Amino acid sequence: MKILICATQFKGGSLQVVLSLINEFRSFSNYEYIVITSRQVDCQLNKMVFDENFTFISLPLFSSGKFRGFYERKKWLSNIEKQYNPDVVLSTSGPLYWKPRKPLLMGFNLPAYVYPESPFWTNKMSLKRKILWAIKTHYHRYLFRKEATACFVQTDDVNERLRKYLGMDAVYTISNTYSNIFKDVVQYPNKLSTRVENEIRFLTICTYYPHKNLEIIPAVAHELERRGYLNVRFVLTLKNEDFESHFKHLDTSKIINLGPVKSAECPSLYRECDVMFLPTLLECFSASYAEAMIMNKPIVTSDLGFAHTVCHDAALYFDPMNPVDIVDKIEMIVRNPELRDSLIEKGKQQLNQFGTAENRARQVLDLCNKLGNH
Incomplete structure (x- = not known):
């Protein structure tokens, strides 16, 4: 054929x-x-x-x-x-x-x-x-x-x-x-600089679309600072022109934008980060969920039907339009290593569905x- x-x-x-x-x-x-x-x-x-x-x-x-x-x-x-x-x-x-x-x-x-x-x-x-x-x-x-x-x-x-x-x-x-590049992982040079003390990195690998709801991140970062979490960083992979255009009037001091990353480099980037973070408002199926599961990263994402369909109980869910609720869930992840381990283990089980x-x-x-x- x-x-x-x-x-x-x-x-x-x-x-x-x-x-x-x-x-x-x-x-x-x-x-x-x-x-x-x-x-x-x-x-x-x-x-x-x-x-x-x-x-x-x-x-x-x-x-x-x-x-x-x-x-x-x-x-x-x-x-x-x-x-x-x-x-x-x-x-x-x-x-x-x-x-x-x-x-x-x-x-x-x-x-x-x-x-x-x-x-x-x-x-x-x-x-x-x-x-x-x-x-x-x-x-x-x-x-x-x-x-x-x-x-x-x-x-x-x-x-x-x-x-x-x-x-x-x-x-x-x-x-x-997930792609097979996540099974036969090639280690690429680190894209992120050396961690500051107690730094926790939340990773979002995606292209810019309005429905990804990424502009909420500065408000989330501000609420984290207000609560005393000074070393949380959000890692994005947007084109520089998209980042500058959509974040130009926002405080981006807690955001690291790496620019687009090739598929083969994604597993290495997951290894450099701690949590997969996706505040999206619309998806059919985000491969990021499956990628985070196979890379042993806990998932924090939107409390919407499409996310539950894919992740079930292998994610911690938040209201994507409410920075306070998002920070409540981030705080749970940061303060509770047992919760992180539980989500990772449930993610491994959920992988069998894909x-x-x-x-x-x-x-x-x-x-x-x-x-x-x-």
């Missing part, structure tokens, strides 16, 4: 997923893979380790004009499909803004569309932005219905919600998980077979 993979992601969790899948596909040599890569995927793939059943094609830069650029991209993708004649097309995220002739298996990871009860809508959205999001929601629903033959999601909860959102039955659950990166790749290929042979 020949699979055309649209690995055109450029940031966020979807980038980590497609990188993991492509690397795992090396173990399934009875397939032929044509992989269209964005620049961000390209720079994190070691193409020398792939066999001859892989063909890599770099996505070109198209016209800066929005509509002309979309037209050029669609035409180019159609030409690639015509040239290689795959049996099925795979994309781990969407929409693609392109409908292939062959069946398309598309991942869905847009939680804003299926979690209308999130505080994101009431606390982060002006009326104007809500109207724009409503238009975008309807347009993307139309594109998903038009483009995708089938979709796959990361939890049963999202599966049920997406079926209602799209009005389609061909939605399958394939759990997200499967492995190899199993995820096999399930994706099984769906490709189902669509390609239909």
Whole structure:
């Protein structure tokens, strides 16, 4: 079977997923893979380790004009499909803004569309932005219905919600998980300076999105200082321009922003920190939860349904819009080593629910077979 993979992601969790899948596909040599890569995927793939059943094609830069650029991209993708004649097309995220002739298996990871009860809508959205999001929601629903033959999601909860959102039955659950780079860890040089006395580091590995709710961190840091916790640091991995733009009027003295970190370097960064901290308002499935579990780090995160679906009792939960409640939970983690150990142990048990990166790749290929042979 020949699979055309649209690995055109450029940031966020979807980038980590497609990188993991492509690397795992090396173990399934009875397939032929044509992989269209964005620049961000390209720079994190070691193409020398792939066999001859892989063909890599770099996505070109198209016209800066929005509509002309979309037209050029669609035409180019159609030409690639015509040239290689795959049996099925795979994309781990969407929409693609392109409908292939062959069946398309598309991942869905847009939680804003299926979690209308999130505080994101009431606390982060002006009326104007809500109207724009409503238009975008309807347009993307139309594109998903038009483009995708089938979709796959990361939890049963999202599966049920997406079926209602799209009005389609061909939605399958394939759990997200940690990449195998967390099993065969390569130690990279430290990114953080030597700890000050009694320093505790809370790590958030993510790209900037408004729903990540990162702007609450300075208020949390201020409340920690008020209570006498002077050596708590929050470690972020945002682009410098995003950090400067969104934190420019806030006190960032307790924040260390490292800039984007390559996937292979993430395990080393977890080892340098103490707690995984995620104040997000929306997720389908954050791989950070599974990564923290396998790296033996306690999780402190938002008291919202999607987090409970993934972590169950392997996390300490807070109200993500209340800095005082967040600090109450951080204080519990800092002062109670038995609680930290308990969360770590429960995290190890919860890992069994996610499967492995190899199993995820096999399930994706099984769906490709189902669509390609239909």
